[in-house]
Amino acid sequence: MNIRPMTALATLCLLALAHPATAADKPSDPQIAHIAYTAGVIDVENAKLAISKSGNKEVVAFAEDMVRDHEAVNTQALDLVKKLKVTPEDNDTSKALSKAADDERAKLAKLDGASFDKAYVDNEVAYHKQVNGALTTLLIPSASNAELKALLETGLKIFQGHQQHAEHVAATLK
Amino acid sequence: MRSVLYLIAIAGLVLGNCVADAEARTIRVTIEKMAFVPAEIEARVGDTIEWVNKDILVHTVTVKGGWEVLIPAKGTASLAMPEAGQVDYYCRFHPNMKGRLSVAAP
Numbered sequence: 001m002n003i004r005p006m007t008a009l010a011t012l013c014l015l016a017l018a019h020p021a022t023a024a025d026k027p028s029d030p031q032i033a034h035i036a037y038t039a040g041v042i043d044v045e046n047a048k049l050a051i052s053k054s055g056n057k058e059v060v061a062f063a064e065d066m067v068r069d070h071e072a073v074n075t076q077a078l079d080l081v082k083k084l085k086v087t088p089e090d091n092d093t094s095k096a097l098s099k100a101a102d103d104e105r106a107k108l109a110k111l112d113g114a115s116f117d118k119a120y121v122d123n124e125v126a127y128h129k130q131v132n133g134a135l136t137t138l139l140i141p142s143a144s145n146a147e148l149k150a151l152l153e154t155g156l157k158i159f160q161g162h163q164q165h166a167e168h169v170a171a172t173l174k
Numbered sequence: 175m176r177s178v179l180y181l182i183a184i185a186g187l188v189l190g191n192c193v194a195d196a197e198a199r200t201i202r203v204t205i206e207k208m209a210f211v212p213a214e215i216e217a218r219v220g221d222t223i224e225w226v227n228k229d230i231l232v233h234t235v236t237v238k239g240g241w242e243v244l245i246p247a248k249g250t251a252s253l254a255m256p257e258a259g260q261v262d263y264y265c266r267f268h269p270n271m272k273g274r275l276s277v278a279a280p
Binding site: 065068069072073076154157158160161164165168 | 207208229230231267268269270271
């Protein structure tokens with residue numbers, strides 16, 4: 001029970017660090033849209049790496065689920081921003097997320113076989129925890145447009161399922 | 175994919191055959207926010223289960239070692255219950271989504 005608040009706290013620290021000048025400010029809707037979309041793209045890229053590298057059936061199936069779901073959510077997000085005439089706005093949090101993801105992917109790319117599978121799935125658990133924490137504590141409460149908020153809430157529900165799925169796959173790899 | 179289509183075709187045939195049976199019902203299960211609602215259904219042989227997917231994601235109704243029905247995002251799929259028994263199903267894409275069908279003899 002302590003894990004979730006701790007993760008949320010860690011995420012908040014990360015997000016606060018990413019906004020050194022405006023730590024107290026809430027992200028705007030265009031920024032939230034950009035952060036959420038970026039987070040989805042990162043998971044799709046990691047999944048594609050896993051599909052190309054892993055020989056483990058369960059890991060590949062999980063990665064295929066990640067591509068299918070995150071692309072579906074991001075399609076909805078693009079449709080929504082178009083409808084709302086909002087232009088997603090790049091920001092320090094998106095940049096920090098992308099930078100951390102690039103570093104992680106470079107690490108994963110060097111691994112093979114069982115060590116790749118374990119590192120990929122462990123990262124999926126940690127990454128979904130981090131994103132779910134950010135959605136719960138910062139992005140959903142900060143969203144002002146009701147439709148954006150609803151899509152983020154849907155996303156949270158989906159990503160909580162992904163986290164459980166990742167934890168289940170991680171348990172089979174031990 | 176082919177086996178899924180095959181199943182749907184069979185489901186259609188079975189459904190067609192049941193039209194004469196005034197007792198056969200259609201029981202709806204809604205899929206919303208990554209859950210089957212209601213998760214447990216009691217039916218009789220010949221009843222049709224209709225899964226209405228309100229999520230933006232594709233889901234499946236999969237019986238381990240048995241049949242599978244694919245339900246498109248914002249779509250619907252149905253299956254007539256061919257035989258009595260109890261089966262547990264799950265979504266192959268989201269394995270934490272679970273449901274159960276208890277099918278009684280007609």
